[in-house]
Amino acid sequence: MITIGNIAAAIEEFAPTALQESYDNAGLQVGDPHAEAKAALLCIDVTEEILDEAIARGANMVISHHPLIFRGLKRITGRSPIERIVAKAIKHDVALYAAHTNMDSARGGVSAHAAAKLGLTDIELLAPQNGKLLKIVTFVPSAHAAAVKEAMWQAGAGHIGNYDSCSYSMQGTGTFRAQCGANPFVGKVGELHSEPEERVEVIAPSWRKDAVVAAMLSAHPYEEPAFDVIALGNDSPWGFGVVGNISPTPAMQLLADVKRIFHVGAISYSGSNMEQSITRVAFCGGSAAELIGDAIGAGAQMFITGDVKYHDFTSSNHRIIIANIGHYESEQFTKEIFFDIIRKKFPNFAAYYSEKERNQINYL
Numbered sequence: 001m002i003t004i005g006n007i008a009a010a011i012e013e014f015a016p017t018a019l020q021e022s023y024d025n026a027g028l029q030v031g032d033p034h035a036e037a038k039a040a041l042l043c044i045d046v047t048e049e050i051l052d053e054a055i056a057r058g059a060n061m062v063i064s065h066h067p068l069i070f071r072g073l074k075r076i077t078g079r080s081p082i083e084r085i086v087a088k089a090i091k092h093d094v095a096l097y098a099a100h101t102n103m104d105s106a107r108g109g110v111s112a113h114a115a116a117k118l119g120l121t122d123i124e125l126l127a128p129q130n131g132k133l134l135k136i137v138t139f140v141p142s143a144h145a146a147a148v149k150e151a152m153w154q155a156g157a158g159h160i161g162n163y164d165s166c167s168y169s170m171q172g173t174g175t176f177r178a179q180c181g182a183n184p185f186v187g188k189v190g191e192l193h194s195e196p197e198e199r200v201e202v203i204a205p206s207w208r209k210d211a212v213v214a215a216m217l218s219a220h221p222y223e224e225p226a227f228d229v230i231a232l233g234n235d236s237p238w239g240f241g242v243v244g245n246i247s248p249t250p251a252m253q254l255l256a257d258v259k260r261i262f263h264v265g266a267i268s269y270s271g272s273n274m275e276q277s278i279t280r281v282a283f284c285g286g287s288a289a290e291l292i293g294d295a296i297g298a299g300a301q302m303f304i305t306g307d308v309k310y311h312d313f314t315s316s317n318h319r320i321i322i323a324n325i326g327h328y329e330s331e332q333f334t335k336e337i338f339f340d341i342i343r344k345k346f347p348n349f350a351a352y353y354s355e356k357e358r359n360q361i362n363y364l
C-alpha cells in the first residue's frame with residue numbers, strides 16, 4: 001500500500017521541507033499521512049474546481065506548488081474559498097499537500113526545470129542559500145572508522161554535487177583517562193590511555209544533523225565519542241533562480257521563444273539594447289525581482305521572472321534586459337517535477353495533471 005505519507009516523503013527527499021523559507025507553509029496541509037494514497041492530482045494552485053476534479057477522478061491527494069493554507073485558519077465556516085476547500089477536502093477524504101519554496105530551492109527544482117525548457121546549459125544557482133551545510137567531525141579507533149563513515153553516509157552525510165560517500169580522514173592520537181563508573185572500550189579505569197585514532201570529517205545538510213550524529217554514535221565503539229558539529233559558510237547547492245548559457249540568440253527572438261514556450265499572453269520587458277545577441281540568461285520562477293542584482297552579477301544579459309513592478313524594471317538602469325513573463329507562466333512546469341518524482345519512485349501509482357487548471361490571470 002502506498003500512503004499519503006509515502007508520496008510526501010518521496011517529494012521531500014527531492015525537496016526537503018527544511019529548505020522552505022520562514023514565511024512558507026509547505027508540506028501536508030490536510031489529511032492523514034497513514035491513509036492509502038489512491039491517486040494524486042497535480043496542480044500549481046488548489047482551487048474549488050480542482051478539488052472537485054480530484055473527487056470526480058478518484059484522486060484522494062492534491063499536490064500543489066502553492067500552499068492553500070499560508071496563515072493560520074481561525075475558523076472553517078465556508079466564508080472564504082480556503083475555508084470551503086479545507087472543509088470539502090476533509091469531508092471527501094482528500095489530502096492536500098504543497099511543495100513551495102522548498103521546491104524552488106531544491107536541486108533541479110522550479111527554476112532549473114523551467115530553464116531546461118529554454119535550452120540553458122551549464123546551469124548554476126543564482127542565489128544559493130547559506131547556513132544549510134554542516135561539517136561533522138569525529139575521532140574513531142582506526143579499525144572502526146569505515147563502519148562509522150558508512151553509518152554517517154547512510155544517514156545522509158557525504159554528498160557533494162554528483163558524488164556520494166565523501167569524507168576526509170587523518171591519523172592521530174587520542175588520549176583519555178576513564179573515571180570511576182566508566183566502562184571504557186580500551187584502556188583501564190584510572191590510567192591515562194593513548195589510542196591511535198582517525199579523525200573523520202563528513203559534510204551534511206543541516207536538517208540531517210540529528211540523524212547523522214545518531215548514526216555516528218551508534219556505530220562508534222566508544223562510550224563517550226568526541227565529535228564536533230561545525231556550521232559552514234559555504235554556499236549550499238540549494239537556492240533560488242538559475243543562470244546558464246544559451247546559443248547566441250537575438251534578444252527579440254529569445255523573447256518570442258519565451259512567449260511561445262511558456263504560453264505567455266504578453267511579456268512586459270525593459271532593456272536599452274534589444275539588438276544584442278543573448279548568450280547568458282538568468283531565470284527564476286515566481287516572483288523574483290529582488291534577484292535582478294544577482295542576475296547582473298552573474299553576467300546574465302537577460303533575466304526572466306514574474307511579478308516585476310515598474311520600479312523593479314527601472315532600478316537596474318537597463319544594465320540587463322528584464323522579461324516579466326507572469327508568475328503562473330514561470331512556474332507552470334513545476335507539476336512535471338511532481339510527476340517525475342512519483343513516476344520514478346512509484347511507477348504504478350496514478351498521478352494526473354489537472355485538466356481544470358488554468359492561469360487565473362488573463363490578458364486582453
Ligand SMILES: [Zn+2]
Nearest residue numbers: 286287327331
Ligand atoms: Zn509562486
